[in-house]
Ligand SMILES: NC(=O)C1=CN([C@@H]2O[C@H](COP(=O)(O)OP(=O)(O)OC[C@H]3O[C@@H](n4cnc5c(N)ncnc54)[C@H](O)[C@@H]3O)[C@@H](O)[C@H]2O)C=CC1
Ligand SMILES: N[C@@H](CC=O)C(=O)O
């Protein structure tokens with residue numbers, strides 16, 4: 001095989017400003033410096049890291065980076081750049097700095113899903129108007145190439161459903177609780193130490209981070225803007241060790257799923273449901289095998305059928321890979337000319353309420369061990385048009401003068417979310433019910 005001919009022509013230089021030097025930023029800086037020659041060969045221009053905006057120049061850092069690169073003057077750094085990489089996180093000053101970068105003609109790469117889900121359209125429109133690129137592959141599912149495949153590779157198809165695990169921290173916590181019996185707080189502390197969690201981990205455990213990603217995925221998949229407020233969001237803070245053990249006993253694993261799917265509304269028109277919630281999956285389901293901080297996303301499209309994307313969804317180095325991919329792509333466009341499009345908004349499908357979704361439920365009940373209890377419960381399900389798929393019963397004999405009780409674990413067939421919610425509400429009111437111990441949605445059955 002012949003080697004590519006060497007050229008002695010001097011390469012142009014593109015100035016790159018980095019905002020933030022935390023888990024991801026420090027790895028991006030390292031790769032930009034260590035891999036400069038390879039990147040230049042791929043781009044046809046050299047990337048010069050002109051500075052790294054930080055809160056304090058003297059703060060101790062793990063990564064060894066030249067001290068002279070650090071500055072606290074993010075505004076000036078942005079103004080002199082061709083490409084700005086925003087990895088500070090949070091809404092402000094990230095938003096103002098990105099707009100400033102765009103106004104100065106720089107292309108922007110960001111991993112900031114919180115900002116994009118809250119105010120993405122302002123940024124996309126400003127970037128389009130300025131003919132610069134705004135890319136954010138790192139914002140969803142870390143290293144996994146998922147946004148570009150949806151935006152570009154599948155742009156000739158019609159996506160009908162996106163379903164996946166898109167938050168590494170919660171997957172790590174649930175996995176640790178399931179496999180090692182770890183406590184929630186200890187598993188969360190590990191996820192923070194490993195660089196998976198957001199600066200404020202509430203965003204992870206309450207589901208907001210996954211909801212931001214779901215909004216971004218839905219917007220690109222359905223060519224319609226969906227914001228965080230369009231996402232039904234439930235995190236993992238109410239999932240107990242007992243829920244996990246009881247699901248395990250019944251052959252399930254609990255995962256935090258993000259789902260965006262095309263449905264019909266009451267009038268039979270298209271609408272999209274976007275939601276994030278803890279979900280039971282059969283243990284032989286492919287998503288059940290997604291361990292630790294890994295993510296996986298299923299995409300279903302009319303012509304392509306089912307596609308699955310899998311990889312490291314969090315962590316500094318994997319996420320830096322996605323950031324660098326966007327940087328190389330933006331830099332190539334600068335060398336070759338012409339910006340790409342950030343989004344298309346031709347879909348106009350409304351966001352549907354969770355009530356429009358058809359789902360299965362897992363319901364755990366602590367009931368009195370008396371004749372007729374099962375009949376009363378089954379009657380309520382039938383009355384609401386919800387069909388039971390399986391029902392398992394464990395008897396707990398009377399102890400210490402108390403009464404015998406039974407633990408029921410019911411899995412339903414798919415039914416309207418509103419019917420399922422009404423069934424659970426009425427079950428709670430039955431005099432034979434001691435407690436409703438779990439109510440979780442189920443996928444993959
Ligand atoms: N850690 C991960 O696995 C992933 C993170 N992301 C996103 O990437 C971004 C960065 O994440 P991490 O590196 O994990 O966060 P981090 O908290 O480790 O780093 C952020 C850095 O930005 C600095 N910073 C914040 N505000 C600043 C300001 N006003 N001026 C100067 N510096 C400022 C902080 O001091 C910190 O060093 C966030 O938007 C996050 O959501 C995306 C995918 C994965
Ligand atoms: N906190 C996020 C980081 C990646 O987006 C996660 O845990 O997935």
Ligand code: NA
Nearest residue numbers: 137140142144
């Ligand atoms: Na990604």
